[in-house]
Amino acid sequence: MDENQKNKPGLADIYANIQEDSPDWDTVLHSVISHFDCATGTLHFLDQETSLLKLRAQKGIPPFLIPKVEVIPIGKGMAGIAAERREAVEMCNLQTDDSGVARPAAKETKMEGSIAAPLLLNGTLYGTIGIAKPVPYDFTEAEKTKLLQIGEAICRAIS
Template sequence: MAEINWQQLLESVVAAFDCSTGTMHTLDKSTNLLVLQAYQGIPPFLLPKMQTIPIGKGMAGIAAERRKPVEMCNLQTDESGVARPAAKETKVEGSIAVPMLLEGELYGVFGIAKPVPYDFTEEEISNLMKIGEEISRYVRANSAQVS
């Protein structure tokens, strides 16, 4: 099986949903941390805070914990405490973090966002979950080959 080109994969998802930024993390089962694999449109000074994300922290961590998408119409005005304070530095507004699940098992999380307030439709969320499932198939197949 070919190595996964995380950057190309993320760029395709970001473009398909007309977004400006995105991140893709995989789950490191030995540490139970989400590890950054690819990013687009993220200010360089934020990258150290995004390298690893604990389950339950920030949008990606909560999406991983709940195994459900976590969405914000406007990250800039959100006061729920779900988004980490540094997330506002991305200058994005409409954002969603989607768990990558296959048969109930978590393989990672990806997030995409727009520079304007936006609510993702049920159809978009369903499509994003399907994308996460397909990515998980590749992750599982690749990790099976490595083991």
């Protein structure tokens, strides 16, 4: 096992962070990013009154892009579409994608392989979590399932 694998947080570490009395969402997100060998990520919680996704934690988003990701309407960008569809949305290479799912500013992150997953518990939407790598990458079904399960745990903590 290489040094990187030894220092990578396991799922038990992530769940322990989520289950704290007052979870530090930056720590939770950083652990998820590290667990999946990603470089950037965002965690948005749904504002029930406005039905907008509001940024709760982020890592690696360039400062000039923060205003563009602070508040996301359902159906806009990867996070908004994941929330709308209530399923994970991914791109092997954000830089070459022309589907219109990713917003043009998303390319300015310089990330390539990316995934956004809804935070769902018993069919109720609580937000989204998104992570990305600086290289082209297709997330496996097991990785998608793991990210959705982490999302369920986050929902339990905030509900």
